[in-house]
């Protein structure tokens with residue numbers, strides 16, 4: 001069963017997306033240095049706003065580049081604070097907790113054990129013909145690698161988020177200079193669970209080596225509305 005803070009945050013986000021669009025997913029993410037930047041809330045780990053993957057969690061996912069300053073900062077201090085203003089309903093959510101990087105940086109072997117739990121949900125997965133490319137890759141990777149059906153797999157989750165990026169944003173992860181303008185994906189190979197990009201396969205494979213997900217566990221949510229409501233949710 002979802003935590004109370006999460007159900008409330010999720011319900012308010014849906015209202016804001018309906019009123020204001022996807023800009024409602026922009027959050028300000030501060031790390032411990034202090035340092036702050038805008039990032040996009042992608043989903044809760046193992047969840048998708050349309051597809052059901054058969055998993056549920058209370059951990060937020062943000063995508064980023066392993067070469068970014070925030071990844072360097074996180075190696076020294078995993079704490080974060082998010083300040084998330086949703087203009088549609090005039091509400092502010094401040095979340096605090098810790099961040100795990102997946103895959104963990106090579107010098108940091110301890111962090112794979114710090115990944116939050118993701119649990120089977122009681123909603124059946126979306127049928128294959130209706131799945132987004134990201135969901136197809138998530139499912140195909142699990143199947144082709146013989147992942148235990150009771151175990152959540154973070155590599156499948158990372159692949160899913162890579163496939164969900166738009167083609168131009170995916171291209172920003174390339175190492176080559178100049179970067180390609182776009183890295184389109186046409187299909188998922190069911191034998192490997194990896195993406196097919198007939199004209200850009202090498203660049204796509206390379207871009208993925210720089211792609212990481214930040215998985216954010218929540219310890220506290222401080223909620224304030226312009227109408228004067230204030231509540232603190234502790235986990």
Ligand SMILES: Cc1cc2nc3c(=O)[nH]c(=O)nc-3n(C[C@H](O)[C@H](O)[C@H](O)COP(=O)(O)O)c2cc1C
Nearest residue numbers: 026037038039040041062063064065068069070071
């Ligand atoms: C609207 C908006 C959304 C953004 N979303 C992300 C994001 O989801 N992930 C990300 O790494 N950077 C995102 N950025 C860029 C970051 O704000 C930041 O400039 C970049 O990640 C480098 O930050 P760093 O040097 O602190 O690592 C976004 C920028 C804008 C303007």
